[in-house]
Amino acid sequence: MEIYRWPGEPTLHQILREDGTLAREEPPGVQDQAQAWYRFMVFCRRFDQKALNLQRQGRLGTYAPFSGQEAAQIGSFAALRRDDWVFPSYRELAGMMYHGLDPAHALLFSRGHPAAGYMPKELAMFPGQIIIGAQLLHATGAAWACKLRGEDRVAAAFFGDGATSQGDFHEALNFASVFQLPVVFFCQNNQYAISVPVTRQMATPTVAQKAIAYQIEGIRVDGNDIFAVYDAMRYAVEHARSGGGPVLIEAVTYRLGPHTTSDDPTRYRDPEVHDAWARAKDPLLRLRRWLERQGLWDEDQERAWTAEVDTRLAEATERMEQTPMPDPASVFDHVYAQMPPALRRQKQELTDLRGRV
Amino acid sequence: MAERTMIAAIQHALWTALAEDPRVIILGEDVGKNGGVFRATEGLQAEFGEHRVVDTPLAESGIVGTAIGLAVAGMRPVAEIQFLGFIYETMDQIASQAARIRFRTQGRFHVPLVIRSPFGGGVRTPELHSDSLEALFVHTPGLQVVMPSNPYDAKGLLLAAIDSEDPVLFLEPMRLYRAQRMEVPDERYTVPIGTAQVVRDGRDVTLLAWGPTVPLALQAAEQAASTDVSCEVIDVRTLAPLDLDTLAASVQKTGRAVVIHEAVRTAGVGAEIVASLNDAVFYSLLAPIQRVTGYDTPYPPPLVEDAWLPSVPRILRAIAEVMEE
Numbered sequence A: 001m002e003i004y005r006w007p008g009e010p011t012l013h014q015i016l017r018e019d020g021t022l023a024r025e026e027p028p029g030v031q032d033q034a035q036a037w038y039r040f041m042v043f044c045r046r047f048d049q050k051a052l053n054l055q056r057q058g059r060l061g062t063y064a065p066f067s068g069q070e071a072a073q074i075g076s077f078a079a080l081r082r083d084d085w086v087f088p089s090y091r092e093l094a095g096m097m098y099h100g101l102d103p104a105h106a107l108l109f110s111r112g113h114p115a116a117g118y119m120p121k122e123l124a125m126f127p128g129q130i131i132i133g134a135q136l137l138h139a140t141g142a143a144w145a146c147k148l149r150g151e152d153r154v155a156a157a158f159f160g161d162g163a164t165s166q167g168d169f170h171e172a173l174n175f176a177s178v179f180q181l182p183v184v185f186f187c188q189n190n191q192y193a194i195s196v197p198v199t200r201q202m203a204t205p206t207v208a209q210k211a212i213a214y215q216i217e218g219i220r221v222d223g224n225d226i227f228a229v230y231d232a233m234r235y236a237v238e239h240a241r242s243g244g245g246p247v248l249i250e251a252v253t254y255r256l257g258p259h260t261t262s263d264d265p266t267r268y269r270d271p272e273v274h275d276a277w278a279r280a281k282d283p284l285l286r287l288r289r290w291l292e293r294q295g296l297w298d299e300d301q302e303r304a305w306t307a308e309v310d311t312r313l314a315e316a317t318e319r320m321e322q323t324p325m326p327d328p329a330s331v332f333d334h335v336y337a338q339m340p341p342a343l344r345r346q347k348q349e350l351t352d353l354r355g356r357v
Numbered sequence B: 001m002a003e004r005t006m007i008a009a010i011q012h013a014l015w016t017a018l019a020e021d022p023r024v025i026i027l028g029e030d031v032g033k034n035g036g037v038f039r040a041t042e043g044l045q046a047e048f049g050e051h052r053v054v055d056t057p058l059a060e061s062g063i064v065g066t067a068i069g070l071a072v073a074g075m076r077p078v079a080e081i082q083f084l085g086f087i088y089e090t091m092d093q094i095a096s097q098a099a100r101i102r103f104r105t106q107g108r109f110h111v112p113l114v115i116r117s118p119f120g121g122g123v124r125t126p127e128l129h130s131d132s133l134e135a136l137f138v139h140t141p142g143l144q145v146v147m148p149s150n151p152y153d154a155k156g157l158l159l160a161a162i163d164s165e166d167p168v169l170f171l172e173p174m175r176l177y178r179a180q181r182m183e184v185p186d187e188r189y190t191v192p193i194g195t196a197q198v199v200r201d202g203r204d205v206t207l208l209a210w211g212p213t214v215p216l217a218l219q220a221a222e223q224a225a226s227t228d229v230s231c232e233v234i235d236v237r238t239l240a241p242l243d244l245d246t247l248a249a250s251v252q253k254t255g256r257a258v259v260i261h262e263a264v265r266t267a268g269v270g271a272e273i274v275a276s277l278n279d280a281v282f283y284s285l286l287a288p289i290q291r292v293t294g295y296d297t298p299y300p301p302p303l304v305e306d307a308w309l310p311s312v313p314r315i316l317r318a319i320a321e322v323m324e325e
């Protein structure tokens, strides 16, 4: 009797070591982009902080911070084309802004503004999915359409480690495998699904190995190493685009902040583990060290850029706050293409009532 | 006796059930170490252990599906669905499985399962966290659907649900979790499933509400009183099975009724109640029964929700309408 077993030790694709030296040669294109990536990572880190502050001041509602995951998000989105399909989760604002979402728009989600849902016309990107795992199937279907229509676009789904427990995850991988679809499943294993550590989410040592059961390619990458993330995603996107079928990527990373502004991570997190991730493994620090070694960054540039970022964030906040308040009666406008008579009556009722009260 | 909020009363009911019955097991996302995202299970894992208060993988269908297996095989599972908006994930396990097992096995197997879930608007949640979905389950034969509006009922109804031999969907209005403190006995007691409660006596109009709209109905009744309209307010409390006798008796007396719910209007539980009251007391009615409900749209984002939700002014307008006839 043959008994199938997971064959070996988990691997981890790494290019940039924690001290900023290279573990192997950097992939092509990285030299040119590294400084821009770093600038964007600093922008995102400060955006995240700003959003948390705005929430504390009551100027934003619930917010899901992504700090610690900048390399995973920016490195993966950097390998996508503007016309590729993107199905993110709620924690993907760094990647989404890199892809072209205006920071003022990004803030509108937590503002609770209906306008947040209307994504830029020039992008094939959905708003962040709230229902864990649902977007993997949408990406699979979009990839299917690309294949049927003979387009050379790919679809990418972004999700967390918790999402791998949902049926939707397994159904998506299976459909993508059966129909050989150009879709990349990008999992940010940030170690927690709210309070549940990944070791209790799954008994497998990795997310990436789940690819094997579906006869698709799997890659496990250091998610705080932007070079390695970009390298893995570039490979996966090319593989998918050239008809090779789906790829599952696990980016091993860490959520530095709370799950959302409603969460208290001190209830479930080990402070020692947290400190290790917060210091030595910080994705910004790692890239900065490399840039400094290359003579591409220094303290003055850091100071100047930080100041510039803060100006841009103040400006984005202002624009977010100046977005006109939604007309409550507009809630009826996008339920159907044509408003049915009953809804028209309800819209009238709401309008009358507001006139009166 | 202690003063408790609704969330504390729920926690206390769960504690009581775990302490008195070794078959009781709590399962769900973040219910263990974290004590639940609203702290409904605060401290329970520390006291009763990881095998009785279980952090599950993130999979609603997995939670309810395995809870069914646990229940038929001798346990008393209390499953938590973190927000009611996520319950669609496990619709099959609830509607096609849990609700039908007694029926399809002709009584050979049954499912003593409780599914708790927070829901409801007005608390500025992200998308898909606020929907009131009770009608889906009232439309599912084999299920019981209960919804407390105060701490006392929350404990009593939850213990009654855990006692029940059939599946119960226990819906917890988020907005009321910490809205009110009231005396909640330390001892075990139950509030029977299937009983509505008159929470304010009145003469002219019956206001029928459940969960988050009960406090609204009481406020509206108070304001209506200043214009000499006397409202009777009934907390329906159990939506399946419905206590039609209590509802009908009140409407027979007042001759007028307004049904108030947060869920969308079309095919809502309000429609069922209006139809049932028309059957039962049509000839006592002095005016057509009015409904004040959520509008027929998806639950809107925080900046819009207040205008969308049933409100005291909307209820007063409906009261004026039935009084005009």
Ligand SMILES: Cc1ncc(C[n+]2csc(CCOP(=O)(O)OP(=O)(O)O)c2C)c(N)n1
Binding pocket: A091, A130, A131, A132, A159, A160, A161, A162, A163, A164, A190, A192, A193, A194, A255, A259, B029, B058, B060, B082, B086, B089
């Ligand atoms: C279907 C569903 N169930 C539960 C939730 C509540 N919830 C929101 S985020 C979350 C944890 C998700 O963890 P993970 O997939 O690892 O992503 P992360 O938040 O860590 O980015 C849970 C349980 C939800 N939004 N949708």
